[in-house]
Structures are given as structure tokens and as C-alpha cells.
Amino acid sequence: MKKFLQQLKRALGQWSYGRYGYDQLSKVLYFISIVCIGLSLIPGFQFLVVISLVLVVLVSFRTSSKHTAKRRLENEKFLSLTKKPRDWFAFRKEVYANRKTYSYFICTECGRHYRVPKGKGKIKISCPGCGTTVIAKT
Numbered sequence: 001m002k003k004f005l006q007q008l009k010r011a012l013g014q015w016s017y018g019r020y021g022y023d024q025l026s027k028v029l030y031f032i033s034i035v036c037i038g039l040s041l042i043p044g045f046q047f048l049v050v051i052s053l054v055l056v057v058l059v060s061f062r063t064s065s066k067h068t069a070k071r072r073l074e075n076e077k078f079l080s081l082t083k084k085p086r087d088w089f090a091f092r093k094e095v096y097a098n099r100k101t102y103s104y105f106i107c108t109e110c111g112r113h114y115r116v117p118k119g120k121g122k123i124k125i126s127c128p129g130c131g132t133t134v135i136a137k138t
């Protein structure tokens, strides 16, 4: 049994050599297919099983593809299209994680986000991007 598993591991390793593998786009497609499976349990939404199956086939195709340059370009396009919402969520996550130690501000001139330590009282804050100053309570 142990020898069989070692042979299987080696065979899978040889098969996957030169293949593209998982990336962010594949993970998102896989997640959407799982959500579709869950929603297909609701009466009237059984058609989502087909969409889920198509997505699983697409993910399998992408991960086992040997055209790595094409797959990389697809992933880069996906990442560039989703940059704004991903940045927004990353910023919200940072604000939440540092909510007890920093106050966050948005510059009224250039729109840049910046932070200052909390508990300093009413202070004059200058934007690191454009130098605009505001007086705010931290």
C-alpha cells in the first residue's frame, strides 16, 4: 500500500510538471462554483448546477493547462479588473485591524488615505502626498 501511494505521488508529480496550477482566478471561479452548488439546493435554482459544473471544468482546464503564458495573462487581466475592490477591502481590513491605535483620514485635495496615531488630541495634520493641512481630533 505504501509503495502504491509513493508511485501515485510520483506519477502525479510527473503529470503536473509544466502545468499551470492554481492562481487567483481559478480560486475565485472555484469559490463561485461552490456557491452555485449551495444555491442550487433552493427550489427554482437547480440550473445553477450546470453553471457550477461548467466552472469546475473550466478550473480543471486552467490548472492542468500547459499554456502557462496564456493562463498568466488571463490571471493578470482578472487581477487588474478587480484591483479597485480588492484594494478597498484591503484598506477596510487595515482600518479595522488598527482601529484602536490609528485614526484614518482622506485628503480633501488629492484623495489619498493617511493615518495618525490616536489619542493625540486636536492636532494639525499635513497630507504626505500634497502637503494640504487640516486640523482634526485624533
Ligand SMILES: [Zn+2]
Pocket (backbone or CB within 6 Å): 107, 108, 109, 110, 111, 112, 127, 128, 129, 130, 131, 132
Ligand atoms: Zn493630499
